[in-house]
Amino acid sequence: MPRAPRPRPAKRGAGVSPLRRLLVTLTSAAVTFSLVLALAGLWTLWMFQGPGPTAQGETTTVILRRGAGLPEIASSLEGAGVISSAPIFLAAAQATGAARSLKAGEYEFSSRQSMARVLDDIRAGRVVRHFVTIPEGVTSEMVVEILAANPLLSGVAPSPPEGALLPETYQIERGEDRAAVLQRMMDAHDEVLALLWSKRQPGLPISSPQEAVILASVVEKETALGAERPQVASVFVNRLRRGMRLESDPTIIYGMTKGRPLGRGIRQSELNRQTPYNTYQIDGLPPTPICNPGRAALAAVLDPPETDYLFFVADGSGGHAFAATYDEHRRNVERWRRIERARASASEAAAPPVDAPLSTEP
Numbered sequence: 001m002p003r004a005p006r007p008r009p010a011k012r013g014a015g016v017s018p019l020r021r022l023l024v025t026l027t028s029a030a031v032t033f034s035l036v037l038a039l040a041g042l043w044t045l046w047m048f049q050g051p052g053p054t055a056q057g058e059t060t061t062v063i064l065r066r067g068a069g070l071p072e073i074a075s076s077l078e079g080a081g082v083i084s085s086a087p088i089f090l091a092a093a094q095a096t097g098a099a100r101s102l103k104a105g106e107y108e109f110s111s112r113q114s115m116a117r118v119l120d121d122i123r124a125g126r127v128v129r130h131f132v133t134i135p136e137g138v139t140s141e142m143v144v145e146i147l148a149a150n151p152l153l154s155g156v157a158p159s160p161p162e163g164a165l166l167p168e169t170y171q172i173e174r175g176e177d178r179a180a181v182l183q184r185m186m187d188a189h190d191e192v193l194a195l196l197w198s199k200r201q202p203g204l205p206i207s208s209p210q211e212a213v214i215l216a217s218v219v220e221k222e223t224a225l226g227a228e229r230p231q232v233a234s235v236f237v238n239r240l241r242r243g244m245r246l247e248s249d250p251t252i253i254y255g256m257t258k259g260r261p262l263g264r265g266i267r268q269s270e271l272n273r274q275t276p277y278n279t280y281q282i283d284g285l286p287p288t289p290i291c292n293p294g295r296a297a298l299a300a301v302l303d304p305p306e307t308d309y310l311f312f313v314a315d316g317s318g319g320h321a322f323a324a325t326y327d328e329h330r331r332n333v334e335r336w337r338r339i340e341r342a343r344a345s346a347s348e349a350a351a352p353p354v355d356a357p358l359s360t361e362p
Contacts, residue, residue, distance in 0.1 A: 062082060062105065063106045064076060097359045103122060105173060107122065137167070152175070157179045165185040243283075307324075309323065315335075
């Protein structure tokens with residue numbers, strides 16, 4: 001007799017509703033997307049916090065100009081090989097809020113430095129620091145020459161009035177305009193002078209801040225020892241009070257060379273030469289400062305110690321011997337002359353004979 005046909009097995013998924021199949025498909029896609037997103041996030045985090053590109057040297061220098069936007073900064077860093085992805089840097093800066101506080105300037109980034117540290121350096125403004133030092137007692141013309149010789153600066157700086165600058169060490173930026181640096185020096189001078197003038201000793205024979213600068217410039221050129229400035233200032237203040245001439249050698253030199261070193265001693269004829277600056281020949285102060293005095297010299301003339309000194313002369317040790325009377329001063333001068341003669345004799349004794357060879361080598 002014929003066999004009954006076997007029932008066919010049900011197809012897989014038979015009886016599963018279309019809605020359930022859709023949910024399964026969406027769940028699978030969501031898991032896959034989440035996995036991809038997680039991997040992308042890990043890769044982005046690694047790119048941000050992991051080692052950066054290798055520099056050609058130990059460091060890479062990048063200058064971020066003032067006013068540069070975030071896209072320009074990110075592009076500059078990527079172009080210099082500091083970071084490997086400008087879009088990631090841009091996104092990280094926006095996500096962390098650093099985009100609002102990135103600072104312009106010159107930066108040095110070490111080889112393999114992470115993007116996170118690069119962003120932190122720019123946010124904190126850890127720029128390369130350059131400095132220019134203006135020594136006390138230089139003329140304004142010399143200051144302009146110092147700035148002109150600095151290769152980091154740009155532009156041309158005009159020569160300011162004598163005594164209008166404050167000698168100090170100033171921080172500068174690569175590409176900064178020389179005139180702007182000079183203006184900062186003038187502003188610093190005005191600020192210090194205004195403060196010291198407001199606290200000046202009463203009864204000084206100085207009628208204006210400019211006269212204080214003039215006298216301070218003479219004090220500055222008379223001694224290289226900071227500890228002596230108050231005593232030198234007291235000598236000149238005492239002389240002005242008594243109507244005596246200042247009789248300062250540096251004023252003679254300034255009248256002849258505008259502050260350039262003379263390279264020799266002053267001759268008697270130059271002591272008698274009439275110039276507006278020769279305080280052996282004129283009464284009172286010179287018409288302008290003879291250099292740019294520093295903070296200490298300005299403070300010395302505006303608050304000098306009470307002394308009865310009227311004279312001083314070199315003492316052979318790099319300093320000066322001070323005296324209240326002319327007789328005492330003459331003894332100090334004679335002592336200095338003996339030192340000069342002894343040094344000259346020692347120098348002559350150490351010198352080779354005129355006809356002797358300067359070298360024993362063939």
